[in-house]
Amino acid sequence: MPTSPPRQLHGRHPLFPSTPRSPLGSLLRAALSLFRLRLSEPLLAEQIVSKRGLAKLSLTKQRLAKLGIATLSLATLGPVTPALAQPFSQQPSQLPSQLLPQTLEQLAPEASPKVLELAARALNCADPDAKRLAVIDFSRSANEKRLWVFDLQQRRLLFKELVSHGQGTGQEYARAFSNTPDSHQSSLGLFRTKQSYTGSNGYSLRLEGLEPGINDRAYERAIVMHGADYVSEDFIAANGRLGRSWGCPAVPSNVARPLIDSLEDNQYLFAYYPNQQWLDNSEFLACQSSQGQRSVALSKAVDTGERTVVMQHDGGQEGDS
Numbered sequence: 001m002p003t004s005p006p007r008q009l010h011g012r013h014p015l016f017p018s019t020p021r022s023p024l025g026s027l028l029r030a031a032l033s034l035f036r037l038r039l040s041e042p043l044l045a046e047q048i049v050s051k052r053g054l055a056k057l058s059l060t061k062q063r064l065a066k067l068g069i070a071t072l073s074l075a076t077l078g079p080v081t082p083a084l085a086q087p088f089s090q091q092p093s094q095l096p097s098q099l100l101p102q103t104l105e106q107l108a109p110e111a112s113p114k115v116l117e118l119a120a121r122a123l124n125c126a127d128p129d130a131k132r133l134a135v136i137d138f139s140r141s142a143n144e145k146r147l148w149v150f151d152l153q154q155r156r157l158l159f160k161e162l163v164s165h166g167q168g169t170g171q172e173y174a175r176a177f178s179n180t181p182d183s184h185q186s187s188l189g190l191f192r193t194k195q196s197y198t199g200s201n202g203y204s205l206r207l208e209g210l211e212p213g214i215n216d217r218a219y220e221r222a223i224v225m226h227g228a229d230y231v232s233e234d235f236i237a238a239n240g241r242l243g244r245s246w247g248c249p250a251v252p253s254n255v256a257r258p259l260i261d262s263l264e265d266n267q268y269l270f271a272y273y274p275n276q277q278w279l280d281n282s283e284f285l286a287c288q289s290s291q292g293q294r295s296v297a298l299s300k301a302v303d304t305g306e307r308t309v310v311m312q313h314d315g316g317q318e319g320d321s
Contacts, residue, residue, distance in 0.1 A: 010089075013257050029199060090236045097124040104135075105106060107157040108148045112137060119270040122190045122284035126210065132267035136163055137296070138174040138186065139273055140243035146175035147251065149262055159259050162231050174239075179209070184246045185217035188224060191269040194219075196260050203228040204261040205228075207269060214278055225249050225263070227256025 018260070026223035100120040105113050119135045128317075133150045140146040147163035165174045168184035178185035187209060194206035204226035209215030215223075229235070230243025249271070251259055263269070279285060 007298075010228055012078050020142055026272060042266060065086075080255075097128050098286075103151060103155060104133075107150060107155065108160065111135070111148055112139075113140075115272045118272060118285060122270055122282070123268055123289045124190075125284045126190060127268065130268050132158075132263055132265075134267070134269040136269070136271045137269060138165055138169075138188070142172050142174070142244075143236050148250070151262075158262050159255060159258065160253050161255055162242060163235075164228065164231050164242055164245045164248070164250040167244045168247070170246070172242070177273060177275060177278075178247075179213060179215055181217065181221050184272065186247050186249070187218055188273055188275060188278050189214040189282060191215060191218060191271070193263050193265065193267045193269060195262045199224075199226075201228065201248075201250075203227065203257050203260060207249075208221075211278075211284065212280055214282065221247060223247050225251060225256075225260060226267075227251055227253035229253055 012076045048296050058079055088289055090241050097120075100123070101113075101117045104116040104120055108116065115135065115137045119133065123130055131151070131153050133152060135148045137146045137149070141160075142165060145160050145162055147159070147161045149159040149161075150159050164190045164281060166186040168178065168201065171174055173217070174186065176185055177188050189209065189211035191207040191209050196203065197306055198204070201224070204224045206224050208216035209223075228243065228246060231250050231252050235243050249269070
C-alpha cells in the first residue's frame with residue numbers, strides 16, 4: 001500500500017517543532033514574535049512586556065530541565081530600549097546637520113536657543129561628523145550652570161555644570177575676552193579638544209583654538225579644561241560668586257574626570273558671548289562648510305603633538321581677587 005508523502009511544514013522555521021504542544025517551539029515562536037514586534041513597533045512591544053510580564057511568556061526551569069536545555073525567556077532579548085528597538089540599519093547614527101539645532105534645544109531646553117543655534121552652525125561648518133559637543137554660554141551669570149555637554153550620536157545631554165571664566169574677564173558676569181598671553185582672560189569661539197593629561201591642576205584637557213585672532217593662541221596660553229574646588233555651590237555661598245581661573249574653563253572637581261573623558265580627542269567646545277566683532281567675523285559662523293572644514297583639516301595637519309607647558313594654578317579660594 002503506497003504511503004503518503006510526509007507533510008510539508010509550509011512557512012515554518014526549521015528550528016520550530018511542528019507540533020503546537022512543543023514547549024520549546026511555543027517559546028521560540030513567542031520570542032521571535034516579540035522580537036519582530038520590537039523592530040517594527042517598539043513602544044507596543046514594551047507595553048506588552050510591561051503588562052503581561054516576562055514570566056507568562058517563558059518556560060519554567062522544571063519543564064525545560066526535562067528537555068535538557070537551559071532556561072530561555074524573553075529576558076534573553078534584553079530590555080526594550082530605543083537603540084535595540086530599531087533595525088541594525090537604523091541604529092543611532094550621526095545627526096543630520098539640519099536637525100542639530102532643534103535636537104540641542106530639546107536636550108537642553110533651559111539653554112538659549114540662539115546660543116545653541118550658533119553652536120550647531122559652527123560645528124556643522126567645522127566637522128559635521130563630530131560625536132560630542134560642549135557649549136558654554138558666557139553671557140550668563142557664573143553662578144548659573146552654563147556648560148552643557150552633548151552626545152550627538154546617542155542624542156543625550158551628558159553634563160550640565162558650572163564653569164569658570166578668567167580673572168581678567170569679569171566678576172560674576174563675563175565682560176572682556178582675549179587671545180593674548182598673560183591676560184588671564186577667557187577666549188570665545190570654537191575649540192577642538194586634544195589629549196587629557198595630569199598637571200598642576202590635576203586631570204586636565206588640552207584645548208586647541210580654531211579661530212584666528214580669536215582663540216588660536218589657546219594652546220600656547222595653556223588654556224585647558226580642569227577641575228577646581230572654587231567651581232562649586234559652596235564657593236558661591238561663601239563668596240557671593242563663583243571662583244575664577246586664569247582663563248581656563250574650570251569645572252567642578254567631582255565631575256572633572258568623567259566630563260573630560262567624554263570630550264577628549266577631537267571633540268568640540270563652543271564658547272559664546274554676544275561680542276559683535278567675533279559674531280561678524282567668525283569663519284565658523286559665516287562660512288560654507290568646506291571653508292571651516294579646511295581650517296580644521298589644516299589645524300590637524302600642523303599639529304605638533306603634546307605640549308609640555310601647563311597652566312599655573314588659578315585663583316579660586318587661594319588667590320582669587
